Amino acid sequence: MSMPETPERPTVGSVDALGLADAPVDVAQDVANLYKDGITARKGAFTVAWADRLREDIETAFEEARSRQGGAVGRGPHRYYVEIHPEQMRGFVELVDHPWVRSLATAVLGPDYRIVELGFDVPLEGAVNQPWHRDFPAPEHTRTELRLNSLAFNLTAVDTAPDMGPFEIAPGTQWDEEPDFEHGMFPPRERYSRYEQLAVRKYPQRGDISARSALTIDRGTKNESAKARPVLVLGLDGPDAHNDDRHDAAVTRGFWDGLPQRVRRHLHCPVVDELTPITQKHTIEGLVMGAP
Numbered sequence: 001m002s003m004p005e006t007p008e009r010p011t012v013g014s015v016d017a018l019g020l021a022d023a024p025v026d027v028a029q030d031v032a033n034l035y036k037d038g039i040t041a042r043k044g045a046f047t048v049a050w051a052d053r054l055r056e057d058i059e060t061a062f063e064e065a066r067s068r069q070g071g072a073v074g075r076g077p078h079r080y081y082v083e084i085h086p087e088q089m090r091g092f093v094e095l096v097d098h099p100w101v102r103s104l105a106t107a108v109l110g111p112d113y114r115i116v117e118l119g120f121d122v123p124l125e126g127a128v129n130q131p132w133h134r135d136f137p138a139p140e141h142t143r144t145e146l147r148l149n150s151l152a153f154n155l156t157a158v159d160t161a162p163d164m165g166p167f168e169i170a171p172g173t174q175w176d177e178e179p180d181f182e183h184g185m186f187p188p189r190e191r192y193s194r195y196e197q198l199a200v201r202k203y204p205q206r207g208d209i210s211a212r213s214a215l216t217i218d219r220g221t222k223n224e225s226a227k228a229r230p231v232l233v234l235g236l237d238g239p240d241a242h243n244d245d246r247h248d249a250a251v252t253r254g255f256w257d258g259l260p261q262r263v264r265r266h267l268h269c270p271v272v273d274e275l276t277p278i279t280q281k282h283t284i285e286g287l288v289m290g291a292p
Helices: 028-036 049-065 090-097 099-109 141-143 190-198 253-257
Strands: 039-042 080-081 116-122 150-158 166-167 209-212 218-220 233-235
Touching: 028 039, 028 116, 028 209, 049 080, 049 116, 049 150, 090 099, 090 233, 099 150, 099 209, 099 233
Parallel strands: none
Antiparallel strands: 039 209, 080 116, 116 233, 150 209, 150 233, 166 218
């Protein structure tokens, strides 16, 4: 099956249009937030028009992915994850080259960070509470050195309302020990009361961006509305992380040639003559059935 036609790049909401391409950004407080709470955010980093184009691209990619075997992976009832190629998103360069993203990634992961994941989660009407989890087992050096070597950036494609199954996170749990975590990711239910006491629900609006450690215990909550809540995921690794093993993104030669050099140096993926639709393999074992 061939890829859907790549949409034209946007002319609104770009970093250059905002005059921010080289603006210095102080991220000291954001780094402190990540190490203390496991999450931080930047309100209004992009325009609403930019976020609306993101939603259009997600909807196009989601329709294509659900039309073929392996195009979308379940993350619980009525909840899906889809990985996409960078050029399926018109605002890819504006996202990865945003000064807050670049500055935060460099401060936490070092100057040689790598872009390893681009995808999106879509909780539909009827999605239920996920079990509390982290996205992958904690690496050994994170446990022993208390050092983060990967980040997940999230951007909502819609304005989040309380009945849309908002993301819920337990701040500070990125350092939790995991000897009794199933698959290194799922804490036993007897620990749930602690996470529920810590839990904070997030209600991002179009144009907002957050960054978190994917080791922080979190869950998607029940979507009681008739609306989908699509959220983009951008995954970055430091030099000693290996999350790229879970992903299969590629770019065409023409797209690669048009990228700024400072984006190319962080984008480690195959350069191909023609894109092949991605068969999803970034599953989070244990999330297939969800939780009540």
